[in-house]
Amino acid sequence: MNLNVSNILAIETSSRTGSVAVGRGSDLLAQSELTAEVRHGAELIPAIDKLTRQLNLTPDQFKIICVSSGPGSFTGLRVGFTFARCLSQVTNAKLIAVPSTEVIVENLKDLLMDQSGPIYIAPILDAKRKQVYTAGFRWQGGRMEKILTESVLTPENLLKPLGRPLWITGEGLDYHNESFSVHNDIRLVDRAYWLGQARNVLKLGFELARQNQFIPYDNFTPTYIRLPEAEERWQLKQGKNITC
Numbered sequence: 001m002n003l004n005v006s007n008i009l010a011i012e013t014s015s016r017t018g019s020v021a022v023g024r025g026s027d028l029l030a031q032s033e034l035t036a037e038v039r040h041g042a043e044l045i046p047a048i049d050k051l052t053r054q055l056n057l058t059p060d061q062f063k064i065i066c067v068s069s070g071p072g073s074f075t076g077l078r079v080g081f082t083f084a085r086c087l088s089q090v091t092n093a094k095l096i097a098v099p100s101t102e103v104i105v106e107n108l109k110d111l112l113m114d115q116s117g118p119i120y121i122a123p124i125l126d127a128k129r130k131q132v133y134t135a136g137f138r139w140q141g142g143r144m145e146k147i148l149t150e151s152v153l154t155p156e157n158l159l160k161p162l163g164r165p166l167w168i169t170g171e172g173l174d175y176h177n178e179s180f181s182v183h184n185d186i187r188l189v190d191r192a193y194w195l196g197q198a199r200n201v202l203k204l205g206f207e208l209a210r211q212n213q214f215i216p217y218d219n220f221t222p223t224y225i226r227l228p229e230a231e232e233r234w235q236l237k238q239g240k241n242i243t244c
Contacts, residue, residue: 001094003209006063009048009093010202013040013080014072014100015125015171020047021198022055026206029055031199040079048083060091066205068196069097070223071133071150072125077222085220094214096205099223100125101135101150103196104170106204108189112139120147120162124172127152132172133225136162152225155179159186170194 004025012019021031034043065084070077104123117140124132136148168180169189
């Protein structure tokens with residue numbers, strides 16, 4: 001497969017407002033935002049259908065499907081992964097999972113280009129129970145490095161392993177702003193940069209495809225970090241211990 005001319009579908013449904021994108025190789029052809037918050041199940045297929053029609057493509061022409069893999073909204077992740085798995089099964093398109101934290105951080109690279117660093121970055125999403133889904137990154141010398149893998153933490157415990165200056169981004173700021181705004185050495189990134197974008201899923205997914213990081217259909221599952229609430233309740237009823 002020649003990746004540079006392959007049609008690629010990118011899906012971002014881990015956040016409250018999702019998006020889809022189509023590319024040829026690493027080149028973005030079009031992106032469409034899902035119009036309603038947290039209604040990915042109703043919005044996803046019509047958005048993809050509209051894009052493919054605009055580009056005179058058919059679903060069987062996608063060779064690769066890239067999906068923002070979490071952590072994030074359990075329902076949104078299930079919608080994106082279920083659709084990708086079904087389409088892959090029908091068309092034999094290859095599957096790529098792109099960590100949602102990396103998708104969010106990709107928004108910041110233009111802001112960081114004139115910064116020599118090191119600058120530490122943490123994207124956050126609300127995990128309820130006064131916790132956040134997060135990861136940690138360091139920007140230095142024009143290069144982004146992940147230094148903390150995807151985790152669920154309290155805001156206080158997130159601050160401990162990361163250096164300063166520290167930039168916080170992501171829609172979790174709507175719920176945890178006060179935990180970070182009291183610190184003078186922490187920058188809260190503007191809201192325009194909070195949400196993951198399908199175009200970033202495409203860009204990062206293409207690089208993973210170049211590294212042959214395809215995931216077999218049977219193993220293609222979201223990164224939840226913790227169990228869905230319904231499953232946790234079931235396990236508690238069975239007398240099982242729950243750990244994050």
